[in-house]
Amino acid sequence: MTHTTPVPWWKDAVVYQIYPRSFQDSNGDGVGDLRGITARLDYLARLGVDIVWISPIFASPNDDNGYDISDYRAIMPEFGNMDDFDELVREARSRGLKIMLDLVVNHTSDEHPWFVESRSGRNSPKRDWYVWRAPQGGNPPNRWQSYFSGSVWELDEPSGEYYLHLFSRKQPDLNWENPLVRREVYDMMRFWLDKGISGWRMDTINMLSKPQNFPEGHPLPGTDLTDGQPHFLNGPRIHEFLQEMHREVLSHYDVVTVGETPGVTPAEGALYSGEDRNELNMVFHFEHVFIGDDRGERGKWSNEAWTLPELKRIISRWQTELHGRGWNSLYWDNHDQPRAVSRFGHDREFRVESAKMLCTVLLFMQGTPYIYQGQELGMTNVSFQSLDHYRDIETINASRVLRDEHGWDDERILAAVWARGRDNARTPMQWDDSAHAGFTTGTPWIGVNPNFPDINAQEAETDPASVWHHYRETIALRKSLTVVRDGTFTLLDENHSSVFAYVRDDGSTRLLVAGNFSDQPVHYAISDEFIGGAVLSNNYPALDSTRDLQLQPYQAVVLKAR
Structure with a gap:
């Protein structure tokens, strides 16, 4: 495909998200820190990622693990100091890595x-x-x-x-109607951009604008409260605010931006990410990770079943409706979600196969991929045996409400937390099979997943058949194929209950991507053009393909048309 203008660098990039509290502790206090991140940059370079997104590192009382900021221009002491940050940026740059920070400006800490x-x-x-x-x-x-x-x-x-406070009472919302607030935020953004960061992930960014009459929401079942989201998500002045932010700050730097935007549709995603809109480069939507939650009496805690056709329709809609109009972010995991291999794959018998399958299906779509720490190892959800072992404010509050207001017992609450709690993603990174998985020499701030002797980075890097190596190879492969960046997306067999298959096409190259989301072999028919085509990726040692594909449990393949 011919481009009249240079392709933005971030369209070819892969992002790796770090939750700093849980990544690597360098001083034995049980909390990950900036020097720990710096010490692991070679690992990230070997994986082949380009951008390192670090969740909030700013001064905070930690009511919500750093998303309650008390000083936007200071480093949280547990994470180090500004010299440590400057060293991190320098060391990352020397390895060809860029740093992205979290912009949390819907609210501050009440201690700010x-x-x-x-x-x-x-x-x-x-x-x-x-x-x-x-x-x-x-x-x-x-x-x-x-x-x-x-x-x-x-x-x-x-x-x-x-x-x-849309979140904790210790997270009061800033008044974005006040131009002085906006000016102060823009000054703060320049401060970090001038330090050499290359992007912003913008927390809850579509919540900045609220209707000033604060209309009542729809009643919520089982409570005397109402749902205000239709009023404060994508509020009346949100695009005005973001265009001003772009004009005043972002347009003066070569950076990448992604907005966390719960509740957006693809049409709204195009408004936020359209290149002629001068707002953001891309957004995080949540339709696929919230799948089934609207059917549960208690939202995500009910952990309602999902089906593959539902998941395919959601992802396909975003792929097709943003093509040529905006840009997609691609993710399964992040710090707020359970581990994808536990939610969408099979975290026991087929953990390795399903983790690789999820990698293949995601990374061959159009958009910028985001890999969350440990995803490349196939890290799984954790099942702590007591609620006392959990640290997340959302989990703690929800457990109290589920018990006191809805009569759930601890067994039922624990089952919900094991499936959907945010701490599933926040247990320490599993580096090796030594004490505390090599994360710390002290006592970790939250328990390590007990499966770390079998699932860790040291083991994965030495095993050419590991999930880690599949991620490394898939990242390199997608970067070598412009069709992945530029091509159209066509979903195949929308209603197939086990296979997620799609075609990518840029006019000169056609790829078939097919992943089996089940623990049973599947016979899957393919068109003539792919029969005998080159096998670009396969998470099994061999591919059984005559007229049709014989997909083994959680097998994923990428074929190039003849």
Whole structure:
């Protein structure tokens, strides 16, 4: 395909996400840190990734593990200091790696000096840096439910007013209607960009704009609260704010941006990521990882079953509707999701095969892939035997609500947490089979998954048949094929219950990608053009293919048309 303008570098890049608290501890305090990341850069370079996205590293009381920031221009002491950060950027650059940071500006910590001043009184100069409202008939302004349970409104008794927090009460929402707030955020962004970072992952970015009359939401079953998401997701001024951010900051740097945008449709994704829109490069949607949650009485905690045809329709819609209009982010795992091999694959008998299959199916789509730490090893969910072993605020709050308000016993709660809790992704990275999986010489802040003697990076790098090597080879292969970046996507056999198959085509190269999402062999018919075609990728030692493909459990293949 001929391009009249240079292809943006991030369209050929692969991103690796690090949750710093759990990646590598360098000083034995049980908490991962910046020097630990620096010590593992060679590992990331060997894997073949290009961008290292690091979840929040800024000063924070850690009510929500760093997503409650008390100083945007300081490093969390547990993670190190600014010299450590500068060294990380230099060492990454020397290996051809770029650093992406998390931009968390829907809210701050309630310990941020801005909020401390804002709540000091109704006449505070920074009062309107946050969202304050007077009671309505002695009640909060509305009954929206917080993402972390309870109301989004917290009464500040000295002033008699409520402040808004879509998340924890210790995470008050900034008032983006105030131009002074926006200017301060843009100055902060420049501070880090001038330090040499190459991108931003923007946390909950489509929540910045709220309708100022705060209309009531739809009632939520089993509670007296309401769903405010239709009002504060993709709010009235969100595109104006992002275009201003682009104009004031992003357009002056060669960076990549991805927005976390729950609740977006592909049409809305095109508005955020269209190249002529001057907003973001791409967005994270959540349709595929939230699959089935809208059928559960208790949302994700009900852990309702999903079907492959449902999953295929979601992914195909994003692939086809954004083609030529925007850009996709590609992911299975992140710090807020259970491990993909446990959710979408088979984390026991077919753990290796299904982890490789998920890699193949994802990385041959159009978009920028995101690999979450340990995904390349096939790390699995953890099943701690007591709720006391969990650290995530969402899990802790949900457990209390499920027990006190809905009558669940601990056994039922634990089963839900094992399946869907965020701490599944936050157990320490499994480096080797030594104590605490080589993550720390101290006591880890959260327990290590007990399967680390069998699943670890040292073992994986020495085994040419490992999940790690499949990721390394697949990353290299996708970079060698412009059809993966530029081609169209055509879903095949939408209603097939076991096989996810699609064709990529750029006019000169046609690829067939087929993955078996089941633990049984599947006979799958293919068109003549792929019979006898070159096998570019296969997660089994051999491919049984005569007229049709004979796909073994969780087998995935990529064929090039003759």
